[in-house]
Every structure is written in C-alpha cells, then in structure tokens.
Amino acid sequence: MEALNITASLGRRQILQGVSAIANPGELTAIAGPNGCGKSTLLRCVTGEIPYSGEVRLNGMNVAKQTPWKLAALRAVQPQTAEVAFPFTVLEIVRLGLSAGLSAASSTLPFQALEAVDLAGFAGRFYQDLSGGKKQRVQLARVLVQVWQPMAHGKPRWLILDEPVSALDIGHQYTVMDLVKDYARRGGGVVAVMHDLNLTAMYADQVVLMQAGRVLADGPPQEVLTAENLSTAYNCRVPVSAPAPAGLPYLLPQARGTAA
Amino acid sequence: MTGAAHGFDRRARARRLTVLLALLLMVMSVASLGWGAAGTSVWGAVADLAAGRALSPLDRLVLFDIRLPRLFLCILVGAALAVSGALMQGLFRNPLADPGIVGVSAGASLAAITAIVLGGLLPATVLSFAGDYLVAIAAFLGGWASTLLLYRVATRGGQTSVATMLLAGIALTALAMALVGVLTYLADDRQLRDLTFWQMGSLAGATWPKVLAAAPIILTALAAAPLLARGLNGLALGEAAAGHIGIPVQRVKNMAILTVAAATGAAVAVSGGIGFVGIVVPHVLRLASGPDHHTLLPNAALLGASLLLAADMIARTVLAPAELPIGIVTAILGAPVFLWILLRRHGAMGM
Numbered sequence: 001m002e003a004l005n006i007t008a009s010l011g012r013r014q015i016l017q018g019v020s021a022i023a024n025p026g027e028l029t030a031i032a033g034p035n036g037c038g039k040s041t042l043l044r045c046v047t048g049e050i051p052y053s054g055e056v057r058l059n060g061m062n063v064a065k066q067t068p069w070k071l072a073a074l075r076a077v078q079p080q081t082a083e084v085a086f087p088f089t090v091l092e093i094v095r096l097g098l099s100a101g102l103s104a105a106s107s108t109l110p111f112q113a114l115e116a117v118d119l120a121g122f123a124g125r126f127y128q129d130l131s132g133g134k135k136q137r138v139q140l141a142r143v144l145v146q147v148w149q150p151m152a153h154g155k156p157r158w159l160i161l162d163e164p165v166s167a168l169d170i171g172h173q174y175t176v177m178d179l180v181k182d183y184a185r186r187g188g189g190v191v192a193v194m195h196d197l198n199l200t201a202m203y204a205d206q207v208v209l210m211q212a213g214r215v216l217a218d219g220p221p222q223e224v225l226t227a228e229n230l231s232t233a234y235n236c237r238v239p240v241s242a243p244a245p246a247g248l249p250y251l252l253p254q255a256r257g258t259a260a
Numbered sequence: 261m262t263g264a265a266h267g268f269d270r271r272a273r274a275r276r277l278t279v280l281l282a283l284l285l286m287v288m289s290v291a292s293l294g295w296g297a298a299g300t301s302v303w304g305a306v307a308d309l310a311a312g313r314a315l316s317p318l319d320r321l322v323l324f325d326i327r328l329p330r331l332f333l334c335i336l337v338g339a340a341l342a343v344s345g346a347l348m349q350g351l352f353r354n355p356l357a358d359p360g361i362v363g364v365s366a367g368a369s370l371a372a373i374t375a376i377v378l379g380g381l382l383p384a385t386v387l388s389f390a391g392d393y394l395v396a397i398a399a400f401l402g403g404w405a406s407t408l409l410l411y412r413v414a415t416r417g418g419q420t421s422v423a424t425m426l427l428a429g430i431a432l433t434a435l436a437m438a439l440v441g442v443l444t445y446l447a448d449d450r451q452l453r454d455l456t457f458w459q460m461g462s463l464a465g466a467t468w469p470k471v472l473a474a475a476p477i478i479l480t481a482l483a484a485a486p487l488l489a490r491g492l493n494g495l496a497l498g499e500a501a502a503g504h505i506g507i508p509v510q511r512v513k514n515m516a517i518l519t520v521a522a523a524t525g526a527a528v529a530v531s532g533g534i535g536f537v538g539i540v541v542p543h544v545l546r547l548a549s550g551p552d553h554h555t556l557l558p559n560a561a562l563l564g565a566s567l568l569l570a571a572d573m574i575a576r577t578v579l580a581p582a583e584l585p586i587g588i589v590t591a592i593l594g595a596p597v598f599l600w601i602l603l604r605r606h607g608a609m610g611m
Contacts, residue, residue, distance in 0.1 A: 049500045072506025085353035085496045086551035089270070096493060096505060146505060 006054035025156030033210035075158035097146035150188025274555035281562035342564025345538025350492030362429035371402020403525030460585035481523035536594025
C-alpha cells in the first residue's frame with residue numbers, strides 16, 4: 001500500500017503537507033508521532049474517510065476509483081472510537097464483518113475471532129455494556145472476520161488499525177499485537193497508528209515517524225526510533241535503550257522474550 | 261459451534277416472531293371484519309357464501325364497501341408508519357427519530373390544511389380533477405416536498421449530516437406549525453371542523469379508491485425496505501465504519517430517505533396524523549428480538565398493521581355508534597408505552 005504526496009486540510013488548517021509513505025505486505029507498519037502530528041488524519045485519508053489530494057494505492061490500484069464493497073474485500077479498518085447505536089450483542093457486531101469479503105460462508109468464524117482476541121464466551125453479551133478495552137477487542141474481532149485470510153487470490157489483504165491497543169491492559173496489548181503480527185507474517189499487510197513506542201519498537205517492521213504533518217523519518221525501528229529523532233518529534237528529551245536511574249522500577253516489554 | 265447452539269442467536273427468535281406476528285395479523289384482520297356497529301357477522305356471511313346463498317344487500321355493503329377497504333387501509337397505513345419509523349431510526353442511529361421529527365408529517369399536514377382552507381381558491385378545473393382527493397393529494401405532495409427540501413438543506417457535497425438534518429427537521433416542523441396556526445385563524449367554522457378532524461387522524465373515510473391510491477406507493481416502499489437492512493445495520497457502527505465493511509453509504513441514505521418520504525406521505529395522505537406507531541413498534545421489537553434490520557423491518561410491518569387494527573377497533577367501539585379519531589387512540593396507547601420503555605430500559609437503548 002502506498003500513499004503518494006498526500007495533502008489534507010481540516011477547515012482552513014492544512015494537516016498533512018505532502019506525505020508519502022509505503023507499507024509492504026508481510027510487514028507491520030507503525031505510524032507514530034506526537035499528538036496532532038497528523039497520523040490519524042493520514043489514516044483517514046488512506047481509508048478514504050476525508051477528502052485529500054494525492055494518491056493512495058492498494059495492491060497497485062488507485063483506492064479512490066474503487067467501490068466500497070471491492071475495497072471491503074481487500075482491507076478492513078478498525079476505528080479509534082466505536083460507539084454503536086442500538087443494543088446489538090457482541091456476536092451481532094462481529095457478524096457485521098462477515099457479510100462482506102470472501103469468508104461470508106463461515107458461521108464459526110465470529111467465534112474463532114472472539115477467541116483470538118480473548119473474548120471467548122462474550123458472544124451473547126450486549127456490546128454497549130462492555131468496558132472500553134473489551135469494546136476495542138470486539139471491534140478488532142469484527143475487523144479480523146472481514147479479512148480473515150491474510151491472502152486472497154494470491155494478493156495480500158490489509159488490516160488498518162487506529163491505535164488498536166490504546167484502551168488495553170498490558171496483557172491484552174500483547175495478545176493483540178501478537179495477533180496482528182502473525183497476520184502480517186502469514187502474508188497480510190498491517191498498518192497501525194501507535195502511541196506506545198516500546199510496543200512499536202518491539203513489533204513494527206517499518207516505522208513512519210511523523211511531525212507537524214510531515215514524515216520526519218521512516219524505516220526499520222532500529223533506524224527511526226533513535227534518541228535524536230524522537231527528541232525532535234516529541235520536542236522533549238527521549239533517551240533510547242537507557243536503563244532507569246537506580247531504584248526506579250521500569251518495565252521493558254522488549255524483555256518479554258528473554259527468560260525471567 | 262453455532263450461535264443457535266448457544267441459545268443466544270436472536271435471528272432464530274426473530275424468525276419465530278415473524279411467524280407469530282403473521283398469525284396475529286390474520287386473527288386481527290378477521291376480528292376487525294366482524295367488529296362494528298352494524299350487526300353483520302363474518303361467519304354468517306362465509307356460511308352464506310359456502311352454502312351458495314347470495315349475501316343480503318346490507319351484509320354486502322357493510323363487508324365489501326365499508327369494512328374491507330377499511331381493513332386494507334388500516335394494514336397499509338400501520339405497516340407504512342411502523343416501517344418508516346424503523347428506517348428513520350436506523351438512518352439517524354437514534355431510536356427516537358421518526359418521520360414526525362424530521363418534518364415529513366409536518367409538511368404533509370401543512371399542505372393538507374392549506375388545501376382544506378385555501379383549496380376553494382384553486383381554478384375550477386383543478387378542483388374538479390382532484391375532487392374529494394384534494395386534501396390527500398396535497399398531504400402526499402407536502403410530505404414529499406418537505407423531505408426533499410430537508411435533504412437539500414442537510415446534504416453538503418454528497419454527505420448527509422444527521423445532526424443538521426434533525427435540527428433542520430425541528431425548524432421545518434416549527435415553521436409548518438406556525439403556518440398551520442395562521443391558516444387556522446383564516447379558516448371558517450366548517451373548515452375548522454374539517455381540519456381538526458383531519459389532524460387527529462381517521463380511517464373512517466376508507467374507500468376502495470383511497471386504498472388503490474395508497475397501495476402501490478406503500479407496497480413499493482415496503483418491498484424496498486428490506487434491501488436497506490444490511491446498510492442500516494452497518495450504519496449503526498457509524499458512517500465511516502459502514503463504508504469500510506463495503507456498504508455504499510450515500511446510496512443507502514438516499515434510498516432510505518426516499519422510502520420514508522413515500523411511505524409516510526402516502527400514509528398521512530389517506531389517514532391524517534396518526535402518531536406513535538412509528539416509534540413504539542420498532543422499540544418493542546428491538547426489545548423482543550434485537551435491532552437487526554433484516555428481521556426488524558418485516559416484523560415492524562406486521563406488528564404496525566396489527567397495532568393499527570387494534571387501535572381502529574377501539575376507536576370504533578368506545579363511543580359507538582360514533583367514532584373516536586384513531587390518532588387519539590394510538591397516542592393514548594402509544595405515549596405511555598413509549599415513556600415506560602424509556603424509564604425501564606434507558607441503558608439498553610443506546611442513547
């Protein structure tokens with residue numbers, strides 16, 4: 001998926017000033033940056049929610065020229081906030097993802113997806129009675145069901161996620177990141193707006209670091225997430241790979257893979 | 261492992277409900293035919309027909325020219341109002357949205373009252389062409405025009421803003437009601453009586469021509485409604501998310517607005533202002549079998565028709581041999597139910 005020279009304005013303010021970025025299938029691409037840098041706006045341009053100039057290409061096709069149902073079979077989008085009108089159950093919400101795409105036949109898929117996001121047994125619950133974190137995982141299950149197989153007809157399919165772990169506890173952050181990372185490993189493309197730089201460093205294959213509507217740096221996390229880049233982007237001192245001062249406890253998600 | 265095996269798949273329950281509601285409608289229809297001031301019995305007439313005897317002229321008149329057109333009109337209007345309500349609520353993602361709120365009913369009423377009060381000023385050729393249907397035609401055109409106007413106001417660059425549309429509906433309703441007030445002052449005594457009764461809503465004047473005028477429009481709207489089910493389910497997630505699961509959002513919205521305008525305009529034209537059917541019926545059904553529009557829309561048509569038949573029987577009985585306007589009955593039945601639902605299940609309504 002490619003974004004070519006995207007500019008977009010909200011009201012009179014120009015939010016994106018010529019952003020170009022590429023996300024490859026088989027990889028998890030994270031979009032990071034400070035509040036208001038335009039990362040969510042970039043995502044909304046890429047998904048066609050707001051008008052933009054420039055071009056967005058998905059598997060080589062110009063997205064603007066495709067019908068909603070064709071795009072829905074190729075890519076699923078998880079929104080950041082997700083309130084649902086009317087008292088739908090969790091199962092009914094997840095099933096909404098089913099009716100599009102190539103996986104429409106399966107009736108067990110919603111249950112598999114709920115299990116994958118650690119919500120087995122929640123199918124009959126009312127969506128609006130759930131906590132924010134659970135709602136976020138239900139939405140992820142709906143999105144997963146829509147493009148369940150990472151590849152279709154030899155072409156990759158895409159997950160586009162707006163802060164998929166923002167409301168989750170650390171355990172479920174791992175669950176979700178492992179899940180989408182696995183999706184990428186099996187050939188699909190994943191694009192996620194990320195706030196947590198540790199998780200970004202740990203899971204992303206490519207990082208697009210944005211600042212003030214522009215791409216400040218992009219590439220593998222080792223090259224992008226440097227003290228210099230981050231200090232510029234976030235306008236404060238951000239030491240990288242330095243232990244905390246003596247006595248202060250700190251958590252390092254990256255240490256998860258090593259033996260305790 | 262399917263939903264049905266877990267016992268919480270509401271689709272199966274909703275389908276059983278469809279069967280029950282269809283049976284209920286049949287029972288209500290037969291009851292409605294046998295119910296009335298004249299002592300005509302449906303079973304007596306059926307027995308007469310079965311035995312090859314001719315019906316008495318009175319029975320024939322009562323059954324075929326009075327009760328049967330009234331039955332059909334009642335079913336058509338009840339179904340149209342309930343389905344319009346369900347469509348509107350799905351479109352606006354709000355269980356309180358109703359054709360009455362977005363100004364369709366107000367526009368229809370204003371046009372109808374204008375016809376009652378100022379109709380005499382029209383050229384004689386128009387009057388003789390419209391005949392007794394002047395008020396009905398005006399109501400239909402008024403509903404249609406107000407929906408289109410509302411849509412123009414609320415749509416910018418191919419996107420309909422739900423908030424703008426609701427607010428514009430409130431403004432339109434206020435304007436229409438103010439003009440109705442002006443017309444009420446202009447009206448003479450006879451016109452005042454006519455327009456008061458029209459506003460209260462009535463099916464008493466049901467005739468075959470009225471049924472045949474309303475049926476094609478309402479049946480087309482009812483047939484189109486299920487095509488919108490998946491789109492409206494998707495809209496519950498929000499417009500953007502609906503687009504991402506492959507729904508042509510703008511097309512769904514356009515079609516829903518047209519369907520509502522057609523069904524409500526036709527219903528208001530032949531029956532005046534009958535309220536609360538469009539709000540209460542979808543509410544009750546959502547509580548019973550969930551908000552999935554695939555089953556909600558057909559079930560709303562069936563329950564709306566049955567409810568209006570029941571209201572009509574009450575309207576015919578309470579003051580017999582005189583009749584209460586049916587709009588009064590639906591308001592008295594519907595408003596407390598509506599308030600009760602709000603009080604009990606506020607959290608589950610998604611407001």
